[in-house]
Amino acid sequence: MPLMPHVNGYDTPECKTLAETAKKSIRTPTSLGLDRCIQCGACTASCPAARFTDYNPRQLVKKVQENDRSVLESEMIWACFYCYSCNLRCPRNNSPVTIVQVLRQMAINEGIGLERLEYFMEIGEVLAENGASKVPGPGVRNMEKDLGEHWIGFKRNLESIRAELGLGPKDVRNTNGEVRAILEGTGYFEREKWIKGKLQEKRLHEFLNVRCEKNEDKSGEFGFETDREYPGQEAFIV
Numbered sequence: 001m002p003l004m005p006h007v008n009g010y011d012t013p014e015c016k017t018l019a020e021t022a023k024k025s026i027r028t029p030t031s032l033g034l035d036r037c038i039q040c041g042a043c044t045a046s047c048p049a050a051r052f053t054d055y056n057p058r059q060l061v062k063k064v065q066e067n068d069r070s071v072l073e074s075e076m077i078w079a080c081f082y083c084y085s086c087n088l089r090c091p092r093n094n095s096p097v098t099i100v101q102v103l104r105q106m107a108i109n110e111g112i113g114l115e116r117l118e119y120f121m122e123i124g125e126v127l128a129e130n131g132a133s134k135v136p137g138p139g140v141r142n143m144e145k146d147l148g149e150h151w152i153g154f155k156r157n158l159e160s161i162r163a164e165l166g167l168g169p170k171d172v173r174n175t176n177g178e179v180r181a182i183l184e185g186t187g188y189f190e191r192e193k194w195i196k197g198k199l200q201e202k203r204l205h206e207f208l209n210v211r212c213e214k215n216e217d218k219s220g221e222f223g224f225e226t227d228r229e230y231p232g233q234e235a236f237i238v
Contacts, residue, residue, distance in 0.1 A: 131175030
């Protein structure tokens with residue numbers, strides 16, 4: 001079952017090629033220079049992700065131009081973090097970052113890379129429950145990992161620090177209803193339900209495959225032959 005057909009009709013429209021899908025997606029500006037790409041590599045040279053990973057926006061665009069659908073299963077499309085440096089530096093006004101967004105959605109529609117969405121779904125659930133005034137737990141864990149214990153100490157002592165600076169208490173209002181209304185209006189909960197269902201199916205399928213492989217190893221290649229000796233009594237011969 002496809003993910004929300006009424007959304008995919010304009011988000012990832014069905015086209016003959018990856019390039020056409022990228023150009024016709026609602027995410028994509030009409031000025032996208034995909035067809036004008038000259039493979040100069042300015043996008044890759046300016047990309048922070050390319051500096052520390054195998055991500056290569058120039059190569060990604062080339063695969064899209066060649067209609068190489070293997071790109072949907074590539075780890076490459078998940079390394080971009082949407083800084084738009086590639087779009088800023090491109091002499092042809094191409095936007096690999098926009099193309100990545102379309103490719104990710106196409107991959108998700110086919111059940112690829114769904115595990116990567118669990119982190120974001122956890123954040124969505126926290127926002128739906130608490131509104132935008134509370135930093136979601138996954139975000140806190142990541143910030144502690146990136147910024148160290150100093151950041152946690154800062155958060156714990158925020159009120160006293162604000163008082164020392166002559167600042168009043170934080171103006172926190174309950175945004176729970178507003179955030180939930182936005183999530184409902186944009187179809188978030190419907191998407192979340194679909195993704196969780198697909199993840200459950202995938203994990204069940206993987207579990208059953210592992211069980212079958214283990215059973216096959218125990219019983220032999222054909223399931224009825226074995227090299228193990230019979231542990232019971234000797235056969236009675238008449």
